[in-house]
Amino acid sequence: MTIDDVSPLERWVDALNRKVELGEGLEFSAVQLARQLNEPDIASLTAFLAKLVALGSATEFTAYTCPMSSCRKTLPSGVDPVACPFCRVTFIEEGVTPTSEQFFRLTGEISRDIRWMVVIHGMNSRAPWQEAFSWEIANLLKYSAPVLIYKYGWATYEVLFPGIHRRMAKSLGRRIRIAIGRARAANLPDRPDVIAHSFGTRLFSLVLQDPEFADLRFGRVITAGSIIRPDFDWKRHFRDGRVEAVLNHVAAKDGAVPFAVWAIPGTGPGGKVGYMAQQVLNVRNLQYGHSSFFEDQHLPALIGENGLWRSFFTRPLKPLRDDGVFVQKDAWQPPARWRIITARAGGCIAIAAVVLASLWLLKLSLCW
């Protein structure tokens, strides 16, 4: 179908829907819109816009336009039009009067700015992507606020002990609280957006659950390679206003997430099967593995113009679409306790065997 086969009405509807979807260019006069759409029939377009107002999809207001031919900008509303703030012409001095024009405003959500951001990485990821990633993200931020990349050192056997998780989460929560305090002091929004990966998702979930941090509120949250349980009570955190939105990015080829439930107490394969809470947006990528999100060949597509992550952070949520969106309807059950205990005991024996073998090899080499 070429553009000529589409009726003008369909074209207008598509163009306006796109504006609402992007949250951009929501205010315009009929003449401006006609110019944008290459539409010669301004009268019909004006009638169409009036119909939108009657239907409640748009509102109408009068705005003044700078009469200087070199400027013609729309003047800020609510101010007596005596001068143009753009070309700095005073109208009386120039002997001109600003022209008034009927404007329309689409009543869609407006796109938001990415605030400052907390990034919580996975275990032992000191990969070069972290620097490239924080640089890319910092370039997207509206405010020159830092990206807080939370580091928790070299975690190894610690992940086996829930008590240590909680201690690490406490340290993360306190660090975030300090950052929120600084944001407030600098008049920045006090709800950071969050990107959490792998073991970082576990720590973030513990911060949400910890009563000590009930005052911490977050903007939009992305979990990638998540080891949060699929039945995690996101609903409660939405209801309590702790999170504004959650995107769970699932990697279909994730080989690490399914093991988490066997090795790390309190976790589950959220990054493989999705979250069951209906408030969460689950998106599956069929090509990705556990850390693909941050690799050079994928990251630019995620946070670049129209990328999924960027769109999630900045655009109205309702129309957000991706081919990988899915709803996790099946109830998820953690494996039986005895199976987990058996698996962990087996794991411990294997680790002990490796340690003993290394010591033995070390002794051999020292003897030589």
Ligand SMILES: [Zn+2]
């Ligand atoms: Zn002007």
